Amino acid sequence: MSPQRIAIAFRAACRAELDALKVGNVHRFAAGHGMEVAHFEQAAEAAAPYIAASGVHVGARIEAAVTASLAVAGLNTNLGILLLCAPLAAAAERNELERAGTLHGALTLVLARLDMSDAEATFRAIAAASPGGLGQHPEHDVAAPPRIDLIEAMALAAERDRIARQYVTNFADVFELGLPRLNELADAAPEARTEAVHLAYLAAFPDSHIVRKFGLSIAEEVQQEARRIAAEVDFRAPAAERHPPLLAFDSALKARGLNPGTSADLTVATLFAAMLEGWLSP
Template sequence: MNFHRLPDLPATYRNACTAELRALKPGNVHDFAGGHGGTVEDFEISADVSALPITRHGATVGQRILGAIEATHAHVGWNTNLGIVLLCAPLAAAAERGGALRASLAVLLRELSIGDAADAFAAIRLASPGGLGRSDKHDVVAPPTVDLRGAMAAAAERDRIALAYVTDFDEVFEIGLKARESALLQGLDEQWCATAIHMAFLSYAPDTHIARKFGPEQAEAVRARAAEILREVPIGPGAHEPLLAFDAELKKGGLNPGTTADFTVATLFVAAIMRFPDSKS
């Protein structure tokens, strides 16, 4: 598959970002409730302005990351999408290469450079994500000494987005896509499929955005609560009120499962790319 047979990548990325906002995702900003000082409009603007830089033909992964965050910072002024960008930039670059998406991504991640790390570090500094803290190894305030995958490997134990770079995005393909496929088989529409993806990630592992801000015990408590709700209430229209109550519960405590939202967008992006037969693994 060559680039010209791909879907419209800017539109595909933008649609993945906005589809996530249409779904009821406990703890995040979405159409059914704002929260954490943000609005749906902030995230829609972020999707619009980051779409072209993150899918810029021929750009490196680092250039895509930095360009997308610079555009977001200029138009929104706060961190709405760093995790989304960190996940979707390599996916966009791999899709552009053609061939089976999962295989192309695995090759691309092993080719990341120190230049990619420098651009990603600059983007992270600009976004200033909550709860980032300092690190003894490969801190983003210092010039990188390893490639981007190596830098991510050093953070993989404490950050699931970093872990994705080491595992070839295994969670996206094995947790997110499978949750979506299961939801589709149950006859759920795209909105509820996105909710199913979100809840699958939230119940699978502690959200590292929550862990950075509130500690691992709180993140595990949220994971366990999400798993309990999934056991009690099947995802679908009948789950609207229980999920909305869980949403209010999380927001009352200031608990934002941002990593879960980022993985949800990445899964929707992958699913849209893989509708084209040549990109399937």
């Protein structure tokens, strides 16, 4: 894919995520956590050309996109999205796809080539975004120059951070959970498919962002509630039927300050991957 098409797909994935009622997150049906939809739109627009920059290292894409996003939004709205989408964008370039045959195969090649320069740039990006927990480890901290490569750093964080985990599992959650759920609902409305993917992630594991801020037990409570809601909602039904239970859950989470941001980031990555693979239109 050309850089222009990759950038279009990235912007479209970010917009599609905002158009859906993703419980506990910022979306067009309700703001939350001191953020508005406009913050995310501005950040996506600013980040897109850097995420899609042809031939550029993954770490450099992440750092440039974070810098551009912070400049326009004034706060961290999309670090997780950028960490997930930069490797996918690199995998979608024509030479990678021709070599591997599939996006997932190309992603394997991209991740295998990550080096110390990727770690250095990514550490600087994470430190600039100040996400509150990601990258802190007794021996390796993003505030200091890295002594290990990016995959090793992500492996250290993988047990406590689901985004880091994607780097050491070849994005297993995206390709084995998110994309299959999206495909199951091919006959549903676009917003409903996004809502279903987000809730599938939230129901599958404790959200890392909630774990970092509130602890594992609270995150597990949210996970159990997400499982209950996911079983009740018919995602092929019109919004008038889908949205009441989702809005009630959304309000309850926001009233407690609970933001399942990792599930939202994985949802954007899923939509982006589907667009890069060509079976979801930007």
